Amino acid sequence: MEEDPNPPKGQNQHHHLPPPNKIQMNNHKASPSPYGGGGGGSSPKRAACTFITVFLLAVGITLLVLWLVYRPHKPRFTVVGAAVYALNTTSPPLLSAALQFNVLIRNPNKRVSIYYDRFSAFVSYRNQPITQQVLLPPLFLEKHSQVSLSPVIGGTPMPVTVEVANGLAMDESYGVVGLKLVFLGRVKWKAGGLRTWHHGLYVKCDLLVGLKKGFVGQVPLLQAQACDVDL
Template structure:
């Protein structure tokens, strides 16, 4: 016959089992309270992302609705926490247009970001003859003709938090950065090659963890 914390007889075995169950419950409660208090005291904050610039090497929409693009983006990140470190275990950067992915994903090497520390990443993202939905192709063609194209540079991955010697489990991270490219007037950027134009932005990104 099995025993649990709610059933015990008059013998010493039942009393011992209830004491053990009570001690386990008390230990779990103490651990949960400790974790909660540490979390409240430390007040963890999400990392901050800023899209500093975007260099356009190629951006060509051809028929039938095929987009070839090549960018280099510079993303600055900051850990605003004074007692919490951040492990970036996996992070991929890519571009989207109206919620459609238009480049391949480029992986950022795993890295650790210490307290109040900054990191700068400058990955290349590109797509060769990527099919674009017809309605998006029409909108993209109109924006190209008018000069200003709005893209979203995305960074998706997983992070872990480090408090002292304690490392948490993995959390999903999603960063969204607006990139406005005036492709019709290259004077809005800086020529950095025969056909490459660098656009300075310094746009704050939305971050969800």
């Protein structure tokens, strides 16, 4: 008997399936990358962000080092002498004052120079100006240097209150008069080829001078005369 070359369906048939590992590998290759394009597209962005971060950090460290090395200290003003040529009141209350002060201005910085401009001075008594502002020449102080100024301030009668006129007469009778010398202006610092922007300058020198009514000339300073500097 001959075998039937076409056996019935469902008999002696074998289905050839790929091995399980191969199925898993194929499925893995077919699944899309969660980063899109295999993750290669994010590398330039990540590199740019890293570069910007490192650059900003380097700039910040450089500025910090420069500030620590070149940070400017305030200039120092000291009154070392005073003279009174006139300090009189009239009625109605007008006060005529002519005063001269010898002032040392020092730059304490070893690496920074200082420019002064729009520089002026006036004198007040009991918180009231008794002279007009006097314009002073611009100044340039080299590193770790000082300069001496001797401005004459006043000359024009100024209106004052009755309290100021009476207070001056009383202080002169005691022989001690409190005056305030004020400097105004702008400063900027120079370090190498770099210059800062302008800063407003306000200097207040509180003075106690020995003065009797009618005295003219050099007057003694009765307390330490270092000035307060505000920038």
